[in-house]
Amino acid sequence: MKGSRRSGVAARLATALLMSVLASQARAADLVIDQVTVVSPQLNAPQPKQNVLIRDGRIVAVSAKPVSAAADAVRIDGRGKFLTPGLMDSHVHVGDVPGLPYGAADPVSNSLREAYTRQQPRSYLYYGVTQLLDLASLPEGIAAFEAQPQRPDLFRCGPAVVLDGYPSVFVDPSVRYRLLPDYIYEPANAATHPLPKGADAAQHTPEVIIDRIAASGARCVKIFIEDGFGGASDWPLMSKETLQRVRAATRKHGLLLLAHANAIDMQRIAVETQVDVLAHGLWNWNEYSTPQGVPPAIAAHLRDVHAKKIGYQPTLRVIAGLADLFREDTLKDPAYAKVVPAPLLQWYATPAGQWFKELSRQEMGGVPDMKAMHNYMVASSYGMRATKYLHDLGHPLLLGSDTPSAPTFGSQPGYDTYREMRMMAQSGIALPAIFRAATLNNVRQFGLDKDYGTVEAGKVANLLLLTANPLETMRAWTSIDRIILRGTVIKRESLAAPRE
Ligand SMILES: [Zn+2]
Structure with a gap:
C-alpha cells in the first residue's frame, strides 16, 4: 500500500512537472x-x-x-x-578562417580562430543571411559552428577529392592524408600519383567515398575539377570514367553533384559529367580574351549550361576578394569593424597577417599592388560578363559568395554575401533576379523550399x-x-x- 501511495504521489508530481514543462514551452x-x-x-x-x-x-x-x-x-x-525571407548563401566554408593558413595550430592562430568562431555566425546574420550551405568543411569546423548560440541554419555538402588534387595540393602530404582521409584514388594517375603506402585501393573507390559522404548526412557532393591556378596546369584530375562513377553513385543516393570549375576547359568537363551545379562562375578564358561581351566559344558553353538547366553560382567575390588583398583601404572599411573580431582585424595589419598577400604577389612575379589588382580585375570582368550573358538568357542564378574562397582577409562572412549581390548588380543583373537568387532559386535548387525562401x-x-x-x-x-x-x-x- 505504502509503495503504491508513494508511486501515486510520484506520478502526480511527474504529471505536474510535465504540465509545467509543456506550459513553459508553449x-x-x-x-x-x-x-x-x-x-x-x-x-x-x-x-x-x-x-x-x-x-x-x-x-x-x-x-x-x-x-x-x-x-x-x-x-x-x-x-x-x-x-x-532571410537570405541563403549556398557556397560557404564555415571551417576556414579568412587569412589563416590551412591547418595552422600555433597559439596565436588558435586564439584568432576562437574569436572568429564566436563571431562568424553573427556576421552572417548581421547581413541577413539565415541559411547557409557549406560545400566542404571538416567535421570539427561544422561542429564548432553548430555549437554557437545564435547562428543561421546550416546545411552541407561533402567533398570528394581526388588523390593529391585540388584543394589538398595546398596541404603538406603528411598532413593531407590525416585532414582529408576520404580521397578518391585515380588509377589513371598511378604513375604520377600512386596510392600512399599502407592505403587500400578498395577503400578509395568513388562508390565507397560517396557511400561515406551519404552516410554523414550531407545533402550533396562537391567535386573539384581544377588542373591549376596561374602558371600551374599539372594538378591531377579524375578521369572521365571515375567522374561517371561519381555521378552514378551520387544519383543512387539521391545526392546533388556540385563541381568546383571556373575555367572554360574545366567547366566543359563538369557539363559532360552532368553535374547539377557549377559552384563557380566562368572567369578563366584568357585564350579567348576580348575587350567586351563574351566570345563565341564562351557564349556556346553558357547556352549549353542554360539548356541543360545546370545551377550556376557566379561567386564573383572569389577574384574580387583576392584583389582586395592589394587595396590599401580594405582593412579600414567600416564594415570590417562590424564583422571581423578586433584581434583578427589587428592581426591582418601585421606582417604575419599579410602572408597570403605576399605569396600571391610572388606567384605573379613580384608585381606591385596596382598591377596585382589589375590582373585580378581583368579576370573579375570576365566573370561578370559571363554572369550577365547567362542572366540575359533567362537562367536563374544562385547566390553563393564562397566565403572564404582562399586564405584571404578580403573575404568576410556576411559582408561577402552582400558584396556578391552588389557585384551581381554591377554586372547588370536586375534587382528582382538577385533577390530570387538569394531566396527562392537557392532553396529550390537544394531541396529546401518546403521550409524556406518565401514569406x-x-x-x-x-x-x-x-x-x-x-x-x-x-x-x-x-x-x-x-x-x-x-x-x-x-x-x-x-x-x-x-x-x-
Ligand atoms: Zn568554395
Missing part, C-alpha cells in the same frame, strides 16, 4: 508584425498592409485581415517597413525587416532593421563584433 509568445509590406519572390509585386503571425518559430498567417494572436503576443509595427504560412520564420525595398535599391541590404531567426527577433547592431 510560453514562447506569439509574434505579430502589423501593417508591413511583404516582399517575397513568389509574389508578382510587394503586398502592402499585411499582418503576419509567427508562432513556435514558423509563419502561421500572412493576411490583409487582422490575425488572431494570443493576448500577450509581441507586436512589431511594420508600417513603412518591408518583410522579406508564406508554414515556412520557418527566418525573416528580415528592412527599411527599404530590395527590389528597388541595394541599400535595402545594408539597412536591415531586425533579423527574425526561427521566430526570435534580433536587433541588427547586437550582432556586430565587439570592439576591444
Whole structure:
C-alpha cells in the first residue's frame, strides 16, 4: 500500500512537472508584425498592409485581415517597413578562417580562430543571411559552428577529392592524408600519383567515398575539377570514367553533384559529367580574351549550361576578394569593424597577417599592388560578363559568395554575401533576379523550399525587416532593421563584433 501511495504521489508530481514543462514551452509568445509590406519572390509585386503571425518559430498567417494572436503576443509595427525571407548563401566554408593558413595550430592562430568562431555566425546574420550551405568543411569546423548560440541554419555538402588534387595540393602530404582521409584514388594517375603506402585501393573507390559522404548526412557532393591556378596546369584530375562513377553513385543516393570549375576547359568537363551545379562562375578564358561581351566559344558553353538547366553560382567575390588583398583601404572599411573580431582585424595589419598577400604577389612575379589588382580585375570582368550573358538568357542564378574562397582577409562572412549581390548588380543583373537568387532559386535548387525562401504560412520564420525595398535599391541590404531567426527577433547592431 505504502509503495503504491508513494508511486501515486510520484506520478502526480511527474504529471505536474510535465504540465509545467509543456506550459513553459508553449510560453514562447506569439509574434505579430502589423501593417508591413511583404516582399517575397513568389509574389508578382510587394503586398502592402499585411499582418503576419509567427508562432513556435514558423509563419502561421500572412493576411490583409487582422490575425488572431494570443493576448500577450509581441507586436512589431511594420508600417513603412518591408518583410522579406532571410537570405541563403549556398557556397560557404564555415571551417576556414579568412587569412589563416590551412591547418595552422600555433597559439596565436588558435586564439584568432576562437574569436572568429564566436563571431562568424553573427556576421552572417548581421547581413541577413539565415541559411547557409557549406560545400566542404571538416567535421570539427561544422561542429564548432553548430555549437554557437545564435547562428543561421546550416546545411552541407561533402567533398570528394581526388588523390593529391585540388584543394589538398595546398596541404603538406603528411598532413593531407590525416585532414582529408576520404580521397578518391585515380588509377589513371598511378604513375604520377600512386596510392600512399599502407592505403587500400578498395577503400578509395568513388562508390565507397560517396557511400561515406551519404552516410554523414550531407545533402550533396562537391567535386573539384581544377588542373591549376596561374602558371600551374599539372594538378591531377579524375578521369572521365571515375567522374561517371561519381555521378552514378551520387544519383543512387539521391545526392546533388556540385563541381568546383571556373575555367572554360574545366567547366566543359563538369557539363559532360552532368553535374547539377557549377559552384563557380566562368572567369578563366584568357585564350579567348576580348575587350567586351563574351566570345563565341564562351557564349556556346553558357547556352549549353542554360539548356541543360545546370545551377550556376557566379561567386564573383572569389577574384574580387583576392584583389582586395592589394587595396590599401580594405582593412579600414567600416564594415570590417562590424564583422571581423578586433584581434583578427589587428592581426591582418601585421606582417604575419599579410602572408597570403605576399605569396600571391610572388606567384605573379613580384608585381606591385596596382598591377596585382589589375590582373585580378581583368579576370573579375570576365566573370561578370559571363554572369550577365547567362542572366540575359533567362537562367536563374544562385547566390553563393564562397566565403572564404582562399586564405584571404578580403573575404568576410556576411559582408561577402552582400558584396556578391552588389557585384551581381554591377554586372547588370536586375534587382528582382538577385533577390530570387538569394531566396527562392537557392532553396529550390537544394531541396529546401518546403521550409524556406518565401514569406508564406508554414515556412520557418527566418525573416528580415528592412527599411527599404530590395527590389528597388541595394541599400535595402545594408539597412536591415531586425533579423527574425526561427521566430526570435534580433536587433541588427547586437550582432556586430565587439570592439576591444
Ligand atoms: Zn568554395
